[in-house]
Amino acid sequence: MHADSRFCRILASFVTLLTFANAFYIPGYSIKSYRDGETIPMFWNKIYSDQTQLQYAYSELPFVCPPSGRKALSGLTSGTSLTLNLGEVLRGDRIMVSDYELVMGEDQEIRYLCSQQVDAKGLKWAKQLIGNHYEAEWIVDNLPGATSFVTTDKSRKYYAAGFKLGYEDFDRFAMEPRYYINNHVTLVIRYHRAPGRGGDHGKKVIVGFEVFPKSIEAGNRDPATGLPEDLNSVEHGMELDLRANATYVHGNVTYSDDSSASEVEEVDSNGLLTIPYTYSVYFREEEKVEWGSRWDMYFVDQEDSSKIHWLAILNSLVISGLLTAVVAVIFGRTIRSDIKGYKSEDMEGGKTKLKRKVRSPLRSPRKSLEKLGGLLDHADADAEGDLSSDDESVEEITGWKLIHGDVFRAPAYGSILAPLVGSGMQLVFMATGLVVLSCFGVLNPSFRGGFVSVGLALFVVAGIFSGYFSARVYKTFGGVLWQKNVLITGTLIPGLLFSTIFVLNFFVWAQASSTAIPFGTLIALVALWLLIQLPLVYVGSWYGFVIVGAWDHPVKPNVIPRQIPVQSWYTKSIQTILIAGLIPFAVIFIELLFVFKSMWEDKSGFYYVFGFLAVVCVILVITVVEVTVVATYMQLCSENYHWWWQSFLVGGSSSLWIFMYCAWYYFVKLHITGFVSSMLFFVYSFLACAVYGLLTGTIGFLAAYAFVRRIYSAIKAD
Known part of the structure; x- marks a missing residue:
């Protein structure tokens, strides 16, 4: 037994030290701070849904803007896939540097990203993903982009990681669902003064990453910049439908009631739907949230359930x-009394006498106690005689004692x-x-x-x-x-x-x-x-x-x-x-x-x-x-x-x-x-x-x- 304990203690100590050496993050350490004007890389990860166990890499979706591979962001080139650990690979992560340009402290009211052409097959898949309520995960400073909510008593705000790819609306006249894709995102980066000397030199740390998606129709845009004329007053979303957005479909001109031939073509003659993507960026200071507690916003729901x-x-x-x-x-009672009653000591002559009564042959297949083995090693021959003679002070051998x-x-x-x-x-x-x-x-x-x-x-x-x-x-x-x-x-x-x-x-x-x-x-x-x-x-x-x-x-x-x-x-x-x-x-x-x-x-x-x-x-x-x-x-x-x-x-x-x-x-x-x-x-x-x-x-x-x-x-x- 001593060898067992020494062996276990040595191995446990060694593995504990090894594990702590490989862990790269402990709350309060490994802080990344940024100066004003410094570029912040944003990463694309994956999409997921609570209606399916299948996840997909966001960068591989046919209806989103692929990274150009030409932008350098904090030493990283857009389109570069990050090296993942084994756990990230097994959980389906696929992290890639995006083309989004985030500069600490610089708000951007609206910026054009790209226009992506999607064929009928890509549109069908996009509809399936939106219908299954898929959400996208983007990452800034190791924080997942989150949708913000307010508690029922409106006392606190909390985050739910991810944001919707789009939404589904039911057409009462056509009696079929209509799908809209979120082709504009408003990114809100919340920062706090960096702790220690970094904060004295004007450095900041990111304590929140909020994403507000929006669907904006392809029409009413500036032909030169591709930006919508008015971001705040959008009448229609970007519907994933060739007929609803088309000006030309397979060479046949089809005009809607409020369209004209001079409008920007959203679907070309080959039946490809063009989806324009834009984004806005805002930096806001968060005085109440420290860097060490920035993840608490994601766990407000779990904290509220502490009573449960x-x-x-x-x-x-x-x-x-x-x-x-x-x-x-x-x-304390049953087993101890069984053990005490199993043997009784008779101090006369310094011998131990076993006072037990053998069960009836009708109740037990064993008719004698000649094979009690090691339990009777210290008993003498007189004990055998006592088994049948002393009926008043004997105890019946039953239960677990019989199968020793x-x-x-x-x-x-x-x-x-x-x-x-x-x-x-x-x-x-x-x-x-x-x-x-x-x-x-x-x-x-x-x-x-x-x-x-x-x-x-x-x-x-x-x-x-x-x-x-x-x-x-x-x-x-x-x-x-x-x-x-x-x-x-x-x-x-x-x-x-x-x-x-x-x-x-x-x-x-x-x-x-x-x-x-x-x-x-x-x-x-x-x-x-x-x-x-x-x-x-x-x-x-x-x-x-x-x-x-x-x-x-x-x-x-x-x-x-x-x-x-x-x-x-x-x-x-x-x-x-x-x-x-x-x-x-x-x-x-x-x-x-x-x-x-x-x-x-x-x-x-x-x-x-x-x-x-x-x-x-x-x-x-x-x-x-x-x-x-x-x-x-x-x-x-x-x-x-x-x-x-x-x-x-x-x-x-x-x-x-x-x-x-x-x-x-x-x-x-x-x-x-x-x-x-x-x-x-x-x-x-x-x-x-x-x-x-x-x-x-x-x-x-x-x-x-x-x-x-x-x-x-x-x-x-x-």
Whole structure:
């Protein structure tokens, strides 16, 4: 046990230092300040919608102005794609320098960007994207462009990242929808005085980036500049329709009631719609918002829901408290009284006499206690006589005490259970690291893609923990081919995850979505898996199997397995798993609402109340431990010694209810359309629930294992 603790402490310290070294942003540091007249680059990222899981790179849309590649902005050339970290690539980011010119402190009432010609195919796609409520994400100084809102009491303003590509209007006369694209944006850059000496020298920091989109018709523009005559009084928007905007369609002249042949052609003779794009820029000082708290505007909604988070914690504490009381009764009264009553000391002659009564042959298949094994090593021959003679002061041997000779018998398919436990410990380490780093602010929205990148790094490094625990459990089960166990541990769970994602990637590729993982990234993931994680699994397995070895058991299994009596309905596997899973699910289901909303509805939003999440996770772990211990104790009391797999399944059983909760959330809360998007939702939900079940199942298994060893060790020690 000392070797275990030293090994874990050394590795945990090393990985923590490594993670902190790679984190590039902590609130209050890495401040970028600008002087008046300094150019500020603006980046295009992607478009997304809460009705689909497919995202697209904004710069690749056929109906927007492509970057010219000729403008130099703060050392960056427009049209240049930024190098992304692994997390950004996996989350579908595609960041490119745009042609928009932003100069600190200089307002621009209106500027012309370009005119983009779109064919019928491009218009059809634009209508589909607008109909699916797609939003665009632009970035300035690492802040996503946001749509501003006001709280219901009008006391505070808050941001929702992204802005609409366009809007849909229903034509009551034609009985069909009409689509308008937002071809003008008003950019409001909010700044604050730079902290420290930079502010004394007139430098400023950006604390807000607001985008106000608008649709402006193509007519009534200056032919020389392409700018609308009056930006404030626009009668019609830019409709995505060839007939509504056309002066020439396939060579046939078609005039509207208020059009003339001298007007600027919006559709040429080939049926191409020309969409003019313009923008305005305004800089406004924000005195109340500091640079270190600029992200708070995106989380006002989460702050307002703090009462619900406290309600979730209170709900979790009540459930966990009741379970704790049950476990305390089991440990403090029932088990302790069983252990004390199991043996009684007779000080006469300095010998220990066992005063027990054998169960009737009608009640138990075992007719004698000749095979009590290690539990009777210190008893003399006189104790055997007392078993049948002293009927007044004896206690009947029942329940978990009867199966002492079978409780540590190796389970069926132990060669699969051991790798699952090892992979579960790998996930425990990864999840703990992510929650801790998030609570300390190392992982935050400014570290774009950091949650995924650091999570993958922790998972790969934790391969050494996976190998260590898998090897020890494998050897405890009597395994000898530890190299084979290394291969299974290192490839089973990562291989299943990678294979599933690889197959899904084909469907996403077919949709030309930026969510599709590039082939080079897939090769990098395989390299991380086979060249780094697998060797670490080997090192951990070698240390756990060869150096440390198996866990010791207080009782050796009998040669002949004991017959298991007929079980009650509530102790059967399926019923126990379903009932036990409800309790951990009840602990976390309120907090799951916020997690799901952040993941599936607010695609550009961020879940940032990690303090509440950490508290709920701690209560969840305690609940899983207690539920598994109670379920294992009830199973042993029913004389069923097949607890190994049962404890693992009970620990992870709440994942079944979470998956059903995902299905309910899909049909009731979401508005996802399309086969591919629906498939992605359910497959990703299944993978997430499987990972969660593996993590909590491992915690339950180790808790039940420690519990069983403890109670049977106490009997042997008495």
